[in-house]
Amino acid sequence: MNLRLSTGPHLLSRESTQTLMLDVLIALIPTTAAGIYLFGSRAAWVLAVAVISAVVFEWLWQKLTRQPVRVKDLSAVVTGLILGLNLPAQAPLWMPVIGSLIAIVLVKQLFGGIGHNFLNPALLARGILLASWPAHMSVYYLPTRVLGATSVAPAADMTSAATALLRPSGFAPYDLLMGNIPGTIGEVSKIAILIGLLYMLFVGTVTWHVPVVFAGTTVLLTWILGGDPLASLLSGGLLFGAVFMATDYVTNPMTKRGQVVFAAGCGLIVTVIRLYGSYPEGVTFAILLMNILTPLIDRLTVRRIYGMVKKHA
């Protein structure tokens, strides 16, 4: 009899990095489907190129640097898909490739690979693309579904989905909710994002803290400062960012209290940029700034452990 020896626990949870990533991908199905439905096959191409290039860059980097190849953990698929969903459907196809290169190699692998990047890879990639090719990144189009299947005309008067906090004229709350508004592939359909959030809450991928506090802070502050709270919630990338990017495990704090501070900070920065900044949208920079503060928040929100009580006589 050849018995294995090890310390307990001898049986572990069935969750692995791969199953967690798979759950995020499942949660992204409604958003992905809505994006392709709304923007047509062009959106599918952008997403496919983003995902494939992210996986290829991860595989290549790990091969070239002689590291164990971990593409099976699906994290590169998630990064690629989220990056693609952050792009306008009309983006030239080299943009998702450059974006994936930035996300996977520059942000993730150069800092030590999965778990070690201090910024959200897809978000920093989006930020760099936005700064480098503003013409491609900040002109959004109305979904082809809204314009009619054949003609894809730029809705130049609506340069951004998040035209500050004035409710984008002509868009009823219903259109904002369903995604019949200009924007990136993934951010427009709020209903699809919320279905994804419900799934992640149900299976326990994320807790409510970050999405609810992030969105709640934004809505509350906007209302206090005289903006349109409903539009602040349903326009732009707020929900997509709050549900799929601010919840990134690696780049947000580990305690619940820390996550609340982080999410409130995100909401504050978004509101300030939207109301007073020169950019029409602030979700990307808000999350990136709070990513940078994450180690500090972690240090300041250490929990009081069991037993920190006075010894009774």
Next chain:
Amino acid sequence: MRLSFKGGIHPLRERHEGKNASKGQPIRAYIPQSVCIPMDMHIGAPSAPVVAKGDRVKMGQVIATAVGGIGIPVHASVSGEVVAVSQKQLLGKNPSTCVEIRNDLQDEWTELTPLGEAETAPAERIIQAVRDAGICGMGGACFPTHAKMSLPEGKSVDTVILNGAECETFLTSDHRLMLEEPGRVVDGLRLIMRAMKVSRGFIAVEENKMDAVKAMQEAARGREGVSVVVLKTKYPQGGEKQLIEAVTGRQVPSGGLPMDAHVNVFNVGTAAAVADAVILGRPLVSRVTTVTGCVKEPANLLLRIGTPVQEAIDAAGGCSEEPGKVFLGGSMTGIAMPDTSMPMTKANNGIVVMGQKEAVVAPPTPCIRCARCLAACPIRLNPQRLKELCDQQDYAKAKKEHVMDCIVCGACSYVCPAKLELSPAFKEAKDKITARRI
């Protein structure tokens, strides 16, 4: 409302904590052909053998006397002939002195001297009777029970909790004991309460054993100061600190003992042994052990102390497939054994046989900071951070960040999606910090 604590996990939820196979099996006595009784089953100095090869012993006869203040004697668990007194390498660091007895199958008891009934036995003599019976914590801790019952000068206890949580996976021995012999458990609790002059006693049972709750409630009816409380099914609900937090709302101060929160906790099996010792005069010679996992007939066996593990597995029908791992206790904190010839001790509440496939552990992958370990930790530590410090061997900093408060329950390791060996690292850190006096 179910009582509970902050944090914790629900291991093997999809498999009903692994308990379904054995929880319906009534306790069944198994008589071994021979026993091998170690002298160091309890915490404290090993007992000194007083028998030699060739001696005839009766069941319950003292074969080793107590050494030191917290030491306890050891008794023959069968009647028969001593065939060897020798050193054996068991699961401890050093070899253990063991007395081997060949069973003559007569089950002839030595002369027993009962002290009296649960409510009438002289209170001041109970603790001595418990010591004489060789009782130590049967939930796995093996701390001599009489020592726990004797409070040092200046300490006081107002509450006794019997731990029937049995939060560990696979184990059903306490469940069956409470279900089948609730009277013995309550008698034991009353004796402990009377000996310690405590007026409040709780029997705490997890929600997944409602039949046992009912049995205990019936047995506790009309008994002075005794109540049964239902706990949420959550691991490590039966951890001493978590149990105290759940039942009394108090916390054991960091670095302190339960008595610093004015509470003492005893396992339900220990209480039953106390009842036997006082009411029947019987020393601790057998205990209920769950034998389950990949065995043909999962069972709750009443085993003589010193029964070889292999014999217990055979009594449960033998292995149903080639075993890959065998551990004593549940899957969270059970101790894996190199071979099955080793004897059962007073603390062994379970034997679990795992198949080859289940015994393979997934290799660790990088941490993704998912914070599941933080949510799981019942002490509210940051296992992710502590693991980094342990990997850097920065034990001084790990101590500062409270690694010594870790109870090594394994909840963090269980939930980790990266399959990192968190709690083993903390166990090692604690040992090194103690050894090096960091």
